[in-house]
Amino acid sequence: MRTKAAQPRSSSKKMRKGIVAGVVGIALLAGGTASFATWEAKYSNAGSITTGTLSLTGKNTESQKWKINGSTAVPDITQFRMVPGDVLTFEDQVTLTATGQRMTASLRPQLGNFTEDAALNGFIDYNVQVSDANGVVVFSWNKNTWSNAMVVPITSGTTRVLTMEAEITFASNATAAATQGKTITFADAGLVATQTAAGVN
Numbered sequence: 001m002r003t004k005a006a007q008p009r010s011s012s013k014k015m016r017k018g019i020v021a022g023v024v025g026i027a028l029l030a031g032g033t034a035s036f037a038t039w040e041a042k043y044s045n046a047g048s049i050t051t052g053t054l055s056l057t058g059k060n061t062e063s064q065k066w067k068i069n070g071s072t073a074v075p076d077i078t079q080f081r082m083v084p085g086d087v088l089t090f091e092d093q094v095t096l097t098a099t100g101q102r103m104t105a106s107l108r109p110q111l112g113n114f115t116e117d118a119a120l121n122g123f124i125d126y127n128v129q130v131s132d133a134n135g136v137v138v139f140s141w142n143k144n145t146w147s148n149a150m151v152v153p154i155t156s157g158t159t160r161v162l163t164m165e166a167e168i169t170f171a172s173n174a175t176a177a178a179t180q181g182k183t184i185t186f187a188d189a190g191l192v193a194t195q196t197a198a199g200v201n
Contacts, residue, residue: 052100052156056193059093066090082184084123085172089165094191096160103156105195109139112189117182123174128166128189138162139191154193164191 066074067089074080074088082088098105109130116124130139138152166189 052103053097054100054103054105054154054193054195055095055097056191057095057097059095060091065092082168082170084170084174084179086170088168088170090167091163091165094162094164096154096158096162096191096193098154098156098158098193100156103154103195105154105193107138107152107154107191107193109141110188110190110192111141113185113187114143114189115185117184119176119178120174120182120184123171123179124168124184125171126166126168126186128164130162130164130191132163133161162191 062077064073066077066080068074068080069087070089080088096107109128112128114126125143127142128140129137131137166186168184168186
């Protein structure tokens with residue numbers, strides 16, 4: 001039976017030396033460290049971003065807002081005392097501003113709170129009106145017609161000047177002594193601008 005001739009040992013030694021030499025060469029290329037350097041590239045940018053606005057701003061001072069019988073200014077409404085036949089008016093100019101590329105909003109009246117002493121029932125009336133710069137009535141309501149359904153849409157770039165007028169009348173036939181020294185409360189009537197959700201483009 002023939003036996004397989006053994007491989008020369010010198011060949012195995014040469015192979016091992018070659019592998020060791022290759023490993024040493026790689027270590028040298030790596031700068032004598034155990035890791036490789038990596039490439040890196042960066043890009044950056046910057047900018048200034050400004051938010052939009054939605055505002056309602058009144059014009060008149062408190063002493064300019066109230067008048068009696070359409071002409072005489074009432075400097076301090078808390079010190080004023082109405083008598084039968086008086087018509088008390090409130091007026092102010094309100095500037096509506098809405099900015100923002102995708103701004104959408106709505107404008108509605110804030111109907112306010114109106115209360116009167118029971119002895120004044122039937123003797124007090126009030127009306128509120130909001131009109132635009134051309135005199136066109138945007139909203140109007142009075143003691144007997146309250147509605148939250150009145151809404152006007154607002155779009156970006158809107159700037160409107162609105163005039164708000166409230167008129168409170170004390171009937172001239174309120175001659176009974178029981179109507180004297182009574183209190184009327186008229187508060188929080190105004191306008192509300194509310195942003196609505198913009199659609200996603």
